[in-house]
Every structure is written in structure tokens, then in C-alpha cells.
Amino acid sequence: MTRVVGRSTLLGEVHDLLDAGESVVLCGPPGSGRSALLELIEENARARQRAEVLRSTGAPEEVALPFAALRDLLAQCPAELLDEVVAAGPPHVREAVDSGLVGVESTDVLRSDLAACFHAVLERWTADRPVLLLLDDVQWLDGDSSTVVGYARRRLGGRVGVVATVTSVGEVDASIDISDLHHLDVPPLDVVDMLDLLCDHGLTPDVAHRVHVESGGIPSLALAMAGLVGERPVVLGVPTPLPASIGRVLHERFAAQPDEVRETLLHAALLSRPTLRELERAGRVGAAADLRRAAQAGLVVPGEVALRFTPSSLRQVVVDVVDVGTRTALHRTLADAATTPGQRLRHLALADPRPDADLARDLGAAAAESGRLGDRELAAELFLLAADRAPLELGAERIEWLVSAIETAAPGNHVDLVQRALADVLESPTSPAQAVRVRLAIPELAGNAVPLLDEVLTAALADAADDDMLVAKVLLQRARIALMESRPHAAHRACERAVALLEAHGDDDELALGLTTLAVARRWTGSDHQACLRRAVELAGPTPTGFLHTSPVYMQARFAFYDDRLDEAWTTFLGMLAQVERGAGTDHVHVLRCLVEVAARTGRCRQAAEYAARATRIGEEFDLEAHTGWFITAQAELVSGDLARAATLARRGVEAASERGDVRYLQRHLVVLGQALLRSGDAQGARDALERVRAVERAGGFGDPTVNRWHADLVAALAALGRLDEAAEVLTEARYAVERRAAHGGTAGVSAQLDRAEAELLLARGDLEGAELVLDRAAKVAADVGLQLDVGRVLVTRAHLERRRRRVAAARTTLQEAHDLFAGLHATPWAEQVRAELEPERAPETDDPLLERLTDTEARIAQAVAAGASNREIAERAYVSIKTVEATLTRIYRKLDLRSRTQLATLLVPPSRE
Incomplete structure (x- = not known):
């Protein structure tokens, strides 16, 4: 087959x-x-x-x-x-x-x-x-x-x-x-399907994602490129080398296009970041139609910011088709059509490769100006061109331009530009300060594993020697990596040393960044962070492009999200979105991730899906780490898409984050995986995923329950499994953490989520009155804070309570209210889940007193077993997994002191009387 x-x-x-x-x-x-x-x-x-x-x-x-x-x-x-x-x-x-x-x-x-x-x-x-x-x-x-x-x-x-x-x-x-x-x-494969295809061929998830991006989702090209992985490692951010056979195919595919399409693609290949507007300015009047034709042939993919060749190596194939003289003439034509001095100088430099001191200085000045305006890719390329065109007498300036190219390109994840500059810097007599600047830029690149970063920063600390400012910068970078590893106490120690050095140095901008990182570390350890962050915001000046995600104002908005000040967070991140749209891809994706998270929590489900799709396009265009994008997409899938896709992306994200040593994203993916599995009926799988998050937080001394928010779902999973004492233990731990955090504010939302989980635990124990009390409190707080999806989840739990009280009409009315709420929010998977409860294949009603000892779910499964249904049939009817049915049957046997389904059927279906 x-x-x-x-x-x-x-x-x-x-x-x-x-x-x-x-x-x-x-x-x-x-x-x-x-x-x-x-x-x-x-x-x-x-x-x-x-x-x-x-x-x-x-x-x-x-x-x-x-x-x-x-x-x-x-x-x-x-x-x-x-x-x-x-x-x-x-x-x-x-x-x-x-x-x-x-x-x-x-x-x-x-x-x-x-x-x-x-x-x-x-x-x-x-x-x-x-x-x-x-x-x-x-x-x-x-x-x-x-x-x-x-x-x-x-x-x-x-x-x-x-x-x-x-x-x-x-x-x-x-x-x-x-x-x-x-x-x-027949569209290109999306990322989930491509991961399925390529991981089956032995690729790791992050490499499979890279091949997916390079291939444009075209299966045959992806499989051909995947075959290279065994021969040459795939480096994130670096165009995957093409085998000669694929190169010939691409050349033939390009050559088969009409003359006007080939000409438009050649123009695009020579532009820095080709867009339709740039092509039309360069005289390609029919560029829109040409690009559509090229996209149909699988040669290009329209990006969020610019056109992208698929694979990226195709760009060089296109350039190599024409001779040097033709390229030179075309660069001069493009220089005349350029709209900025930097773009014009780029084309002039590419048209004439000879050393020229005046041109080199002009390129260096244009690079600095382009960087100031936020175009990091153009700025980095201009710094490189300045170094390339510098004659021998500009040796010192040349080294500085190369270092600046690395510093400029790294935050935008322009790995090819960084590597080009590094090749020259490693052979140049850099000063200790320049060496430290280069090493500090490396962690800004996506795809670096933690052990490598540790080696880089150890070398940077040695280069810094007695320069307190450089030492402080290295310590801050170490602190950020410790946060990535979910080691907030280690981050706290490094930050305190860095801030002390920066206080003495008197650089307000650097001190603001140090205080911001210190505020994060303090919050995660459960300490007071507010004064620290307030001072950082007061000290901070304009944020450089590419570093918004480490700035005080960004972290202030993140803390508003943690505290469920959701309108404030939403408004702030929307303002940031306009700021980063033409800047570095890393900043852009960070802001889009935040918008997706806020949208998911507030019930803006359509917007969550839209922003997640944009984040995917930006991540692919800038070659950002795959697992960060999967988390964003999985978050959106949880609220507006498909639970199975969310679980698949989260599983792949767990693998990739584990390989990278990115414990922060490992936690995030595990939380999403736990939520997806719990809602799909796999309570055991959810429990396993969320227990891993709990273990990471315990090991790292993580003390803020408002950040990851796994506690309520773990309580619910344990209650569903009948492990009520364990559920109560987790709930007690969470309540204690909330109580410690309450002195600093921002715990109302997480408390409401814990109230809902406690109600599910009380329902499992048969304490219906207690469940009603905490549900009332959860409903009010969730509504007041703006947790719209949680309002719906409380309604679902309340419907279960009414069903346990045998108030069938009230239970149905409440479920219908929950369904209408979810449908109005476009929370598709939630609405489908509630609809399945509204329209189940019901087992016959019975007054058997034995069923009073079971929960509503357990009673329905027991009746189905008595009616002769298999575990698979029960799972399909109830929209749960077979594992959940098996676990529920184990609880039923324990409660009724039985050993088999035969005994259960005999007990519930007594022999007929003749």
C-alpha cells in the first residue's frame, strides 16, 4: 500500500x-x-x-x-x-x-x-x-x-x-x-505532516523542520534533502547543500519558466530582501503574475516580510545562470532604483569588488544607519561589504566592521552573515573587548545548545579579565541562559553580581537590562521583584532593534500577563507588534507568542490562530528555532484548532527542547501536551507530562505558580485517575505557593483555576456541596479577571455536578450554556468536546444503588461494560482514549471490590426471572 x-x-x-x-x-x-x-x-x-x-x-x-x-x-x-x-x-x-x-x-x-x-x-x-x-x-x-x-x-x-x-x-x-x-x-505539506514524514526517516524534529522550511513543504524535495543528512550535518540557519542531481533539477525547472518569470526571479535573487514592491520599483511591471507562476512551480514561497526561494540554495542557482557582466549591469540598474542610501551602496559594492577606502567608509556609515533604523540584515551585509572593500590601510576599521556585522546579524538570526564575518574575525588580531563582544553575540543565535553556550561564555569571561563592564555583560548572558534552563536561583546570583558591577560603572541602559533580568529571577524564585522592575523601566532608554524581548517594557508586559492584567498585556503587546514588524525576527516572534498566549487566555481564539500563523511564517523566514514556533502553534491549536495536532507539536517540541537543553521551552511544551492529553481523555498521559514539569520546578527552586500554570490540570488528571490523595497533595502544594505569592499580587486567576480543579476533586470524593462552593468562587473570579475559557470550563464542571445530583435538565442547560460560550469565542475544540457530552450514545438509565458509589463517568462506563461493549467501543462513544477506559475500569473494580468485567456485568445485569 x-x-x-x-x-x-x-x-x-x-x-x-x-x-x-x-x-x-x-x-x-x-x-x-x-x-x-x-x-x-x-x-x-x-x-x-x-x-x-x-x-x-x-x-x-x-x-x-x-x-x-x-x-x-x-x-x-x-x-x-x-x-x-x-x-x-x-x-x-x-x-x-x-x-x-x-x-x-x-x-x-x-x-x-x-x-x-x-x-x-x-x-x-x-x-x-x-x-x-x-x-x-x-x-x-x-x-x-x-x-x-x-x-x-x-x-x-x-x-x-x-x-x-x-x-x-x-x-x-x-x-x-x-x-x-x-x-x-495539492498544497505543500504543513509542518505537522512533514515532521511525520521526515522523523519516520530518522531525522530529529529540529532538523526535519529545517528541511521542511528549505523544501517549501514539497515532499519529494524534502525527502531528497533528508537523504543528505546522513552524509552532511544540517546546520540551522545555513542553506542545506544541494546534491548535484537536485541542483540540475532546480536548474532545469528554472530554465523551463518563461523568459519574463526567469528575469523577475533574477532580479529577486540580487535584491537583499526581495519584495513585490521592490521588484516593481526595479521595473518588473508584471512581477506579481511572474511570482505566482514561480510559486506554482515550487520555486518561491511568499514570506511574511519578503519572498523566499525554496530551497534557499536556489537563489545562487539563479544568480549563476547569468555571466558576471550581466550581473554587474543589473546591480547598477537596481542601484538606480534603490530607495535608501544603504540599498544603493549595497548594489554598487556588489557591482565592483575592488578595494575602495571611500566606498568602504560610506558602507560602514550606511550600515550603522540601517541598524539604527531596524534593518539588521541589510546593516550586517553592509558591514561585511565595508570589510570586503577595505584596503590595507583600513585594517583596524575592517576588524571593527566585522565585529559589528556579527553583533548586528546575531539578534536577527542571520546565521550565514554571522558565519561569513566569523571566518575573518577568527584570523584577525581582535582586542579583548572585541573578542568578548563576538562571544556575547553567539548566544543570540537560534539553535545553539546549552553546553556550547557555556563554553563560549567561559571563554568570554576569560577575555573580559578585569574590565568590570565586560564581566557584567558576560554575567548577564549567563543569567539569561540559567533562566532558559529554569535555574532561577543561579540566574539570581549571577544577576546580583552583574548589577553591582553596573551600578559602579554608571551605564543606565546596561543597568536597566541587568535589573530586568534580576526581576525575572526574583519573581521565579518567589521573591519581591516589583521595585527592581520599576527602577529598570525608569532607567531604560530607547530599546535597540532585536533586543525588545529582553527590555524592561517587554518584561513589564509579561508580568502583567502572569498577573492576569490581561487588557494591559494585550494593549502593550499590540503596540510592540507595530514596533517589531520591520525589525529582527526574534523580537517579532516573541511579541506574536505573547499575543497568542494572551489571546488564548482571554478567549480571542481567532486572533490566537492568526497570530500563530504569522509567527510560523516569520520563524521560517528568519530560520528561528523550530520548537519555539511549535509551542506557539500548539497553543493556538488548543483553543481554536485540533487537539491531536497540538499534542503532536508538543511531543516534537519536548524532543527538540530536550536535545537543545532548553528547559524553559521543555516546560512549556509539557504543559501544552498535558492539557491536550487531558482534554483528549488520556489522563495518565497528561499526568506523566505534568509531573515532569513539577519535577523540573522542584529541582530548580521555581516558586511562582502564576508562570507555567500546570497545577490545576495535574489535579484534574489525578482526580480522573482516581488518585485522590495525590491530587489533594498537589492542590495543597499549589495553594501554599499561591499564598506565598499573594503578597506580591497577581494570583486571583490561578486561584480560580485551582478552585475549578478542587471542585473536580471534591466531585470525585462525593462532596457535592463543597464542590458547589468552590465553583461559585471560581466562576466569579474567572469572569472578573477576564478568563473567558475558564468561565466555560467552570460551566462544564458545574454540569457534571448537576448530573451527579441527578438534575438531568439542569446539567443539560449548563452544558448548552458552555457550548454557546465556546462557540461564540470560536473555541472549536472546546465546543466540540461539550457537544459530544450533549449528544452522547447513552447507556440505559438504571436505579441500581451500586452506581451511587461511582462518579458519573464511571457509572456510564460500567453500564456500557454490562451491556457488552468493548473498551475500544466505549472509548469511541465517549471520545476518550482506551487507556482512560482501562484506568476507569480499574477504579470501578476497586470501588466495588471486583476483579473482572464479567463480575461487573453479572452484578449490574442480574439474571432474568422466568
Whole structure:
């Protein structure tokens, strides 16, 4: 059986259309898997024995051969039927068919008679069952065959179905009529499906994500690039080297484009960060149409900020197509069309590689100005060009430009520029201060594992020697890494030393950053942080582009989020979004992540999905670490998408964060995984994930329960598993942590979430009055704070309470209220979950007193077992996992002192009396 990943929905749509008598054309770029889909459709048709199948594949080499495709189709028809029809036809048709349609001359008469012959064969063949024509790459089918096939299928509608594939409808020759076919796109694979495909081939999640980005989601290209991983390691941020075979394919694919498309792509390849507006300014009037054509061919992907070549190495393939003289002339043309001095100087420098002191100084000044304006990529490239064009007498300036290029490129994660500069810096006589600046820039790059960063900072501390300012900067970087490892006490110690040195130095901007990091460390350890952060905000000046996510104002907004001052957080992050949209990708993604988190908590579910999609595009464009983007997407999936996708991304994120030593994101992914599993019915899996978060926090001395917020879900998971004493222990720990934190404010929201969890624990213990009291409190606080989804979750728990009281109507009314709330918020997975409870396949009601000893869920499962249902059947009816059913049965046996489902069935279904 052919395995095709990520196409089940598309295949289902194709089969539905075929069953309805519709024919289909699948449109997608080369390598998108159109042919593999045809194989699956063929296998399915033969397995179902509902249609005979004829298949033909077009090829560029055969498009001029008369009747080439028809020859293949006739060879697959029943020989006796074909012989009978041909024998009754004109002699020249018999001769042509007997010759295998080889060497025949195409004439109107022959074409007409062959069309009648093929029609007669299909008409008689389809008397018993329909025929399905599978036509691959119809743009390369010869015109004669297309005419014959078209004649027959148009006259046998409902009896002859067609599934055709094509790279683009616009590329199909006019002789091939596919206008009446239902068009379906075969899009590139999304990240979840690509991870499924590539991780099965042995790639780690982060490398698989890198290949996904480089391939543009095209399966065949991704698999070819994945084959390189065993030979050459894939470095994050560095274009994956192409094997010669793929390079030739890309060259041919580029060469096959029309002249105007190739010219537009060449312009794009020479621009720093190509956009449609820049191309139009450079004189490419039809650039929009050209780029659409290139995207259909899988050559480019429109990015959030700029156009992206797929793979990125294709850009060099395009550039290498033209000679040096042509490139030089085009750079001069682009310089005349440039809108900023920096862009103009870039093109002039690339047009003339000779050393030039004046040009080098101009490039250095333009680089500094571009960096000040927020264009870090252009600034870093201009610093590099300044160093490249510097003559020998500018040796000192050259080293400074290289160091500045590294410092400028690193926060934007422009790894290729950093590596180009590093290659020269490592061979240059840098000062200790320059060496420290270079080493401090390395941790700003995505994809560096913690052990490597520790080595870099150890060397930086040695270079800093007795320079207190440099030592303080190294200590602050160490503190940030300790926070990434969820070691707030270690971060606190490093920050205190750094702040003491900075106080003596008198640099307010650096002191503000040190105080900000210290405030985070203090908060995470449960200490008072407010005065520290207030002073940081007062001291801080304008935030440099690329460092917003470490600034006092950013952290002030993060603390507002932790404290559930959600309107303040939302407004502040929206303001930041406008600030970072043209800046470094790292800042951009950080702000989008914050917006997704606030949106998820406040019930802005559509906006959560929109901002998560933008974060994905930015992350791919700037080659940021994969697992950070997966967390953002998984958060959005939890509230507005699909729980299974959220769990898949979280699992991959756990793997990748573990490999990187990024404990902070490991915790985040584990929390999402726990939530997704709990809501999917896998309470044991949820408990395992959330217990790992608990262990990390204990090991690191993490003392702030408002940050990760795993406590309530762990209590709920343990209660669902019947581990009530453990649930009570976790609840007590959480309450104590909240009480310690309450003196500093911001604990109302997390307290409401713990109240809801406590109500679920009390329900499991049968304390209905106690559950009602804490639910009332949870409902009021959640509404007051603005936790809209938590308001809905409280309603769901209240419905369970009403059901335990046998108030069926009240339970249903409350569930309906929860459903309406979730639907209004566009919280799709929550609404679907509640709808499943509103419309369950109910077991017969009974007054058996034994059921009084069970929870509502346990009673329903017990009744289903008594009715003879298997664990799988019960799981499917109740929308839970089989593991959850098994765990629930274990609790039932313990409560009723039973050992098997047979005893349970006997107990609940007494023998009938005659």
C-alpha cells in the first residue's frame, strides 16, 4: 500500500467527488505528490472493485508523438473486447491498432475513427461497472490522445470518471479540455505532516523542520534533502547543500519558466530582501503574475516580510545562470532604483569588488544607519561589504566592521552573515573587548545548545579579565541562559553580581537590562521583584532593534500577563507588534507568542490562530528555532484548532527542547501536551507530562505558580485517575505557593483555576456541596479577571455536578450554556468536546444503588461494560482514549471490590426471572 502523509482529507474529497459522478483535476507543483495520490486512488478503486482503472502518464519527450497516451490506454483494455470493436471498424483503424499505433500519421479521419473506436470500447466495458481514467501530468499528454479521450469521456458521463494531475491549469494545452473537471489543489505539506514524514526517516524534529522550511513543504524535495543528512550535518540557519542531481533539477525547472518569470526571479535573487514592491520599483511591471507562476512551480514561497526561494540554495542557482557582466549591469540598474542610501551602496559594492577606502567608509556609515533604523540584515551585509572593500590601510576599521556585522546579524538570526564575518574575525588580531563582544553575540543565535553556550561564555569571561563592564555583560548572558534552563536561583546570583558591577560603572541602559533580568529571577524564585522592575523601566532608554524581548517594557508586559492584567498585556503587546514588524525576527516572534498566549487566555481564539500563523511564517523566514514556533502553534491549536495536532507539536517540541537543553521551552511544551492529553481523555498521559514539569520546578527552586500554570490540570488528571490523595497533595502544594505569592499580587486567576480543579476533586470524593462552593468562587473570579475559557470550563464542571445530583435538565442547560460560550469565542475544540457530552450514545438509565458509589463517568462506563461493549467501543462513544477506559475500569473494580468485567456485568445485569 502506498504511504502518503498528510493527504487524507484531500483523498476523502476526491473519493466523494468521484462517488458523486464528478471528475477531478489535481493541481500542484512538481514533487508535491500528485502521482503518489493517483497511486492511492488506483489502489482504492481496485480494492473496492467498484471501477475498472486505466492509467497514462504524460512526458515532455512524448508530447509530440501521435497517439502515445492512447496506445497505453488501449493496452490496458480487455483484449477480446478491443479486438471485437476494432474488427467491426474501418480497415485503417484495424491496421493502426494492430501496429500498436506506432509510426502512424495523425489525420483528421484517423483521429475521428479512433475516437469512435475508443468510445465504443468504453461504452461496452462500462455496461457492468464504471471506468476510471487516471491521467498523470496531462500538460504533457499528446494532443491526439487528448482529443480521443475527451470525445469518449464527454459522451459517457457518469460511466467514465477522470482524475487528472497538472502542475498548473494555465500550463495545459488548449487541446486538452479539463474545464469541466473539479479543480483541487495539492498544497505543500504543513509542518505537522512533514515532521511525520521526515522523523519516520530518522531525522530529529529540529532538523526535519529545517528541511521542511528549505523544501517549501514539497515532499519529494524534502525527502531528497533528508537523504543528505546522513552524509552532511544540517546546520540551522545555513542553506542545506544541494546534491548535484537536485541542483540540475532546480536548474532545469528554472530554465523551463518563461523568459519574463526567469528575469523577475533574477532580479529577486540580487535584491537583499526581495519584495513585490521592490521588484516593481526595479521595473518588473508584471512581477506579481511572474511570482505566482514561480510559486506554482515550487520555486518561491511568499514570506511574511519578503519572498523566499525554496530551497534557499536556489537563489545562487539563479544568480549563476547569468555571466558576471550581466550581473554587474543589473546591480547598477537596481542601484538606480534603490530607495535608501544603504540599498544603493549595497548594489554598487556588489557591482565592483575592488578595494575602495571611500566606498568602504560610506558602507560602514550606511550600515550603522540601517541598524539604527531596524534593518539588521541589510546593516550586517553592509558591514561585511565595508570589510570586503577595505584596503590595507583600513585594517583596524575592517576588524571593527566585522565585529559589528556579527553583533548586528546575531539578534536577527542571520546565521550565514554571522558565519561569513566569523571566518575573518577568527584570523584577525581582535582586542579583548572585541573578542568578548563576538562571544556575547553567539548566544543570540537560534539553535545553539546549552553546553556550547557555556563554553563560549567561559571563554568570554576569560577575555573580559578585569574590565568590570565586560564581566557584567558576560554575567548577564549567563543569567539569561540559567533562566532558559529554569535555574532561577543561579540566574539570581549571577544577576546580583552583574548589577553591582553596573551600578559602579554608571551605564543606565546596561543597568536597566541587568535589573530586568534580576526581576525575572526574583519573581521565579518567589521573591519581591516589583521595585527592581520599576527602577529598570525608569532607567531604560530607547530599546535597540532585536533586543525588545529582553527590555524592561517587554518584561513589564509579561508580568502583567502572569498577573492576569490581561487588557494591559494585550494593549502593550499590540503596540510592540507595530514596533517589531520591520525589525529582527526574534523580537517579532516573541511579541506574536505573547499575543497568542494572551489571546488564548482571554478567549480571542481567532486572533490566537492568526497570530500563530504569522509567527510560523516569520520563524521560517528568519530560520528561528523550530520548537519555539511549535509551542506557539500548539497553543493556538488548543483553543481554536485540533487537539491531536497540538499534542503532536508538543511531543516534537519536548524532543527538540530536550536535545537543545532548553528547559524553559521543555516546560512549556509539557504543559501544552498535558492539557491536550487531558482534554483528549488520556489522563495518565497528561499526568506523566505534568509531573515532569513539577519535577523540573522542584529541582530548580521555581516558586511562582502564576508562570507555567500546570497545577490545576495535574489535579484534574489525578482526580480522573482516581488518585485522590495525590491530587489533594498537589492542590495543597499549589495553594501554599499561591499564598506565598499573594503578597506580591497577581494570583486571583490561578486561584480560580485551582478552585475549578478542587471542585473536580471534591466531585470525585462525593462532596457535592463543597464542590458547589468552590465553583461559585471560581466562576466569579474567572469572569472578573477576564478568563473567558475558564468561565466555560467552570460551566462544564458545574454540569457534571448537576448530573451527579441527578438534575438531568439542569446539567443539560449548563452544558448548552458552555457550548454557546465556546462557540461564540470560536473555541472549536472546546465546543466540540461539550457537544459530544450533549449528544452522547447513552447507556440505559438504571436505579441500581451500586452506581451511587461511582462518579458519573464511571457509572456510564460500567453500564456500557454490562451491556457488552468493548473498551475500544466505549472509548469511541465517549471520545476518550482506551487507556482512560482501562484506568476507569480499574477504579470501578476497586470501588466495588471486583476483579473482572464479567463480575461487573453479572452484578449490574442480574439474571432474568422466568
